[in-house]
Each structure stands twice: as C-alpha cells, then as structure tokens.
Amino acid sequence: MTHLPISATFASIFVLLYLLLSFRIGYLRGSPVMKLFFKMEKAISEVKLQRTVRAHGNFSEYVPLFLILSILIEHNDKLSATLLLSINTIFFCGRLAHGICFTFYDYNPSLRILGMLLTYFGLGCLAILLLLEHFFINFSRIFA
Secondary structure (H helix, E strand, O other), rough: OOOOHHHHHHHHHHHHHHHHHHHHHHOOOOHHHHHHHOOOOOOOHHHHHHHHHHHHHHHHHHHHHHHHHHHHHHHHEEHHHHHHHHHHHHHHHHHHHHHHHHOOOOHHHHHHHHHHHHHHHHHHHHHHHHHHHHOHHHHHHOOO
C-alpha cells in the first residue's frame, strides 16, 4: 500500500482551513450555534457576507484540484518529497492569504494578488510536473 504523507497532511490542513471559513460564514449570518461561542457583531454588511461566501467558494474550487494533482504525483513517487512539500506549502500560503483577504478585510489587494499568484503557481507547477512525468520525460526522482 502506498503511503501519501505529504498529501494527507495538507488535505487535513486544508479541511481545517475550510472549516474555519465555514464557521466564519455561520458567524456572519448570525447562526444560533455561533452565538453560543462568540459575541455577535450588531450589524454585518451584505458586502462582507458576500466576500466571505466567495472566499469559501473559491477555496472549495481550487483545493480539490490541487489535492488530486498532489496525490497523483506523490503516488507515482517520482518527485522528491522536498519539492512536493515546497509546492504544497506555497499553495497553502496562497489559499491562506486569499482567505484572510476576503474573510477578514474589506479591501486588501496585496493579499488578494499574493494569494492568487501563489495558488496559480502551485497548481501550475503540479500540472506541468505531472504532464512531464507522464508524456515527455522518463525519469526517476527528479530534483532529488
């Protein structure tokens, strides 16, 4: 049986971040459950709620694609663990920056741009490496 420690670890981290984004939406919507744990703000703007919902949706669009690529590459065991860990970390930082930007700030273009650049970089790297691995290069343990 193949073990996938990097992908499994990051999948767990991504689920925790997804839950945080979900709880934030519940909080902003005035969920009775959230009222048990947090003092609710008096008035939440519709724009703030929409931005938080969009951050949650954006996260749920990109993370599954990334995890599929990460799992495939790690399962094939042809890429060094250090490089795969680095790419996963870069992608995570992108998702974190983007989530913080949309969930906790009214406007922060620096975090938004950084978040999306790191997200695109991580996805692009894994997609290109997987294509190279399967169609163009017969190599073992590149960047080992």
